[in-house]
Amino acid sequence: MTHSSxxxxxxxxxNFFEMVYQVTRLIPFGRVTNYGAIAKYLGSPQSSRMVGWxxxxxHAQNEFVPAHRxxxxxxxxxxxxxxxxxxxxxxxxxxxxxxxxNDQIAxxxxxxxxxxxxxxxxxx
DNA sequence: ATTCTGACAGCAA
DNA sequence: TTTGCTGCCAGAA
Numbered sequence: 730m731t732h733s734s735x736x737x738x739x740x741x742x743x744n745f746f747e748m749v750y751q752v753t754r755l756i757p758f759g760r761v762t763n764y765g766a767i768a769k770y771l772g773s774p775q776s777s778r779m780v781g782w783x784x785x786x787x788h789a790q791n792e793f794v795p796a797h798r799x800x801x802x803x804x805x806x807x808x809x810x811x812x813x814x815x816x817x818x819x820x821x822x823x824x825x826x827x828x829x830x831n832d833q834i835a836x837x838x839x840x841x842x843x844x845x846x847x848x849x850x851x852x853x
Numbered sequence: 854a855t856t857c858t859g860a861c862a863g864c865a866a
Numbered sequence: 867t868t869t870g871c872t873g874c875c876a877g878a879a
Contacts, residue, residue, distance in 0.1 A: 764861050768874090775874050777861040782876060784860055801861065808860030818860095 745771070749783040750790055752844050756798040759825040760842040761834060763802045770844040772851065784808060797821040804837030 752767050764777040764784075773779070780799070787794040797818045801807045809818040809832065819829045828835035 765863095768861080773874080775862080778859065778874060779861090779876070781860040796860080799860080802863095806860090811860055 745773075745779065746783040746786070749780050750787060750792070750794050752848070753784075753787070753794050753796065753799060754792065755844070755848065756795060756842055759827060759840070761798045761800055761804070761822070761827070761837070761840050762842045762844060763800055763804075765802055766843050766845065767799065770848065770851070781808065785811060795821075798825075798842075800834060800837075804834040804841075806832045806834070 748771050749767055752770060756762055764780040765774070767780045768774055768777040784794075784796045784799060787796050796808065797812070799808070806818050806822075806829065809815060812818045812821075819832070822829055822834065827840060834840060
């Protein structure tokens with residue numbers, strides 16, 4: 730158990746991705762968070778890239794995952810190219826009253842929603 | 854099996 | 867301020 734996993738079961742992986750989806754679904758309407766914040770909340774502060782991977786396949790989920798509410802640490806819409814269209818992510822955000830300028834969320838600090846502060850310490 | 858590439862983030866120059 | 871390197875680790879080639 731010293732290595733990343735002696736028996737890397739798929740359930741473990743699915744569990745991590747699943748937890749990412751669950752946290753993402755808890756982001757309030759009109760609010761946003763970033764990849765690192767989700768990773769940190771899940772106990773893997775240096776696995777922000779994995780959160781991105783999870784978002785990459787979130788479309789396969791039965792339950793809707795508001796991936797548009799997840800941006801990078803600077804409030805930049807770094808994942809916009811992975812939506813059905815180049816401006817879909819921005820549209821979805823604007824539909825929630827969020828202002829986007831040059832692929833960046835306006836008043837990001839104010840709209841930022843930190844799961845580590847808003848949620849109880851890992852209740853999955 | 855091995856290498857490469859990310860929807861990231863932190864830090865050193 | 868900007869660029870580059872590194873850690874992270876799951877998939878694709």
